[in-house]
Amino acid sequence: MMQFLNKNLLLLSIITIASGCSSSEWQVSATPSDVAVEAALDNEPDNALLKDIKLPEQAALPLPTSVRPCCAFGSGQKVKLGPIPVPFFRHANTIELDDIGAHAFEAGSFSHQKSAPNAGRSGENNGLVYTLKGGFIDLAHVRDTADNAVALFYRIQPYLGEAQTIELPFEIGPRTIELAAFDVSELTATERWELAASIAVRLAYSMAEAHEIAQYHGYRSFSPWTEDVSAYSPEDLYSNMLGAKIALAVLTNNLAMTRQQYNFHMTAWIFATIAWLDPVSAQQTDAMFEAIDGYWWDSNEPLPNKFMLLKRHYELGDEQSPYIVPKGLAFISKSWPAISALYEQTVEPHELQLANLVHGIVIDDVAKQWLFVDPKFSASFDHVPASLWQQGFTQEQFLELSRYNQTRDQAMLTEHLAKYPKLPLAKQLKQADSSNQGHVNEAN
Numbered sequence: 286m287m288q289f290l291n292k293n294l295l296l297l298s299i300i301t302i303a304s305g306c307s308s309s310e311w312q313v314s315a316t317p318s319d320v321a322v323e324a325a326l327d328n329e330p331d332n333a334l335l336k337d338i339k340l341p342e343q344a345a346l347p348l349p350t351s352v353r354p355c356c357a358f359g360s361g362q363k364v365k366l367g368p369i370p371v372p373f374f375r376h377a378n379t380i381e382l383d384d385i386g387a388h389a390f391e392a393g394s395f396s397h398q399k400s401a402p403n404a405g406r407s408g409e410n411n412g413l414v415y416t417l418k419g420g421f422i423d424l425a426h427v428r429d430t431a432d433n434a435v436a437l438f439y440r441i442q443p444y445l446g447e448a449q450t451i452e453l454p455f456e457i458g459p460r461t462i463e464l465a466a467f468d469v470s471e472l473t474a475t476e477r478w479e480l481a482a483s484i485a486v487r488l489a490y491s492m493a494e495a496h497e498i499a500q501y502h503g504y505r506s507f508s509p510w511t512e513d514v515s516a517y518s519p520e521d522l523y524s525n526m527l528g529a530k531i532a533l534a535v536l537t538n539n540l541a542m543t544r545q546q547y548n549f550h551m552t553a554w555i556f557a558t559i560a561w562l563d564p565v566s567a568q569q570t571d572a573m574f575e576a577i578d579g580y581w582w583d584s585n586e587p588l589p590n591k592f593m594l595l596k597r598h599y600e601l602g603d604e605q606s607p608y609i610v611p612k613g614l615a616f617i618s619k620s621w622p623a624i625s626a627l628y629e630q631t632v633e634p635h636e637l638q639l640a641n642l643v644h645g646i647v648i649d650d651v652a653k654q655w656l657f658v659d660p661k662f663s664a665s666f667d668h669v670p671a672s673l674w675q676q677g678f679t680q681e682q683f684l685e686l687s688r689y690n691q692t693r694d695q696a697m698l699t700e701h702l703a704k705y706p707k708l709p710l711a712k713q714l715k716q717a718d719s720s721n722q723g724h725v726n727e728a729n
Contacts (some may be wrong), residue, residue: 318337346439352496355425359578366509381570387407415569417565418562420608422527430526438482442481457662462488483533484651493522569624670689
């Protein structure tokens with residue numbers, strides 16, 4: 286069994302290495318407009334006019350065709366391949382700040398890059414890290430959304446204001462981004478650049494939301510392995526939006542004109558952002574997972590069982606709040622001595638938001654992601670009204686569709702907990718029901 290697993294893991298590693306090494310280089314040379322040249326030759330150059338540059342049509346980058354292997358929520362999970370548990374294997378995936386490696390655009394797991402011009406090469410070392418302000422962060426999600434944002438920016442900026450269709454990789458069906466025509470004649474060069482960046486990061490984030498939906502409805506990046514367990518994982522969308530926010534900063538500062546430049550600055554921005562969110566050690570992240578074991582996830586369930594994950598996040602949208610481990614759960618856990626110091630001072634969770642109105646343009650009015658469901662996935666939508674998805678849908682329907690998935694999941698989770706009444710979450714819900722029933726009886 287282990288020999289079979291090792292062969293498959295080796296094959297998967299070779300595929301991943303190949304995909305990581307095949308990323309195209311890019312180097313964008315912007316052409317100054319006549320306005321910029323005239324400003325440059327003026328005795329007192331206007332810095333705003335100097336920014337009036339044009340990106341060439343060939344600046345378009347290929348969109349990443351696959352996502353990085355993300356980390357299943359939890360620590361040291363058991364793993365099974367098909368119906369057979371895999372012995373002696375657990376998925377350890379927690380890291381700390383100093384473990385974070387160099388960013389690599391459209392990287393495979395084994396891609397090695399320099400973190401700075403004078404630094405040595407390293408892998409990305411993706412994993413989960415707990416932060417006091419941002420809860421659990423999945424670095425693969427951060428990086429994926431940032432990469433998509435940069436690729437979209439170089440598709441959008443040269444044609445800003447023109448109608449355009451951008452083909453996206455197939456997941457559970459064909460996907461496109463449809464950009465409508467709109468007037469940009471009154472915008473300055475800086476405003477056009479900022480608007481293009483804002484549209485790109487908002488669309489990249491909506492691609493991440495679409496991926497959560499796709500995973501729920503049967504998408505698999507590795508066909509023998511269901512990804513249902515990862516759908517709507519509580520840390521996913523906050524991590525994706527974090528990547529979108531970082532990409533917006535990098536693009537706004539014009540730090541992605543070459544692949545190498547982008548990788549250097551993304552590396553610095555990711556490190557600085559995680560540091561700002563107050564990360565804990567890898568051992569403390571493990572202790573946090575131990576504190577919520579049986580409540581948010583179940584260490585007894587092997588991957589990829591759906592109810593290895595007990596808590597999910599269905600609130601899609603442009604405002605995301607982190608999941609912070611409550612002190613009450615931490616206090617009653619065996620891991621309390623390792624994490625008690627983290628609760629000695631109050632730290633406010635940091636909420637994230639992506640702007641929809643930028644320089645007078647409502648982004649969702651002019652930029653939509655369209656998804657169409659391939660017939661082989663249509664059965665997975667049986668619990669969703671056909672009017673919501675059968676003729677295709679956009680990001681405007683993502684939240685409503687996810688609510689139907691949430692209702693279905695809650696019923697399935699109730700059935701699962703009934704089979705495992707000793708699970709802490711099952712006991713907690715039973716106590717809550719008893720308490721509520723007592724209040725009802727008192728009221729009567």
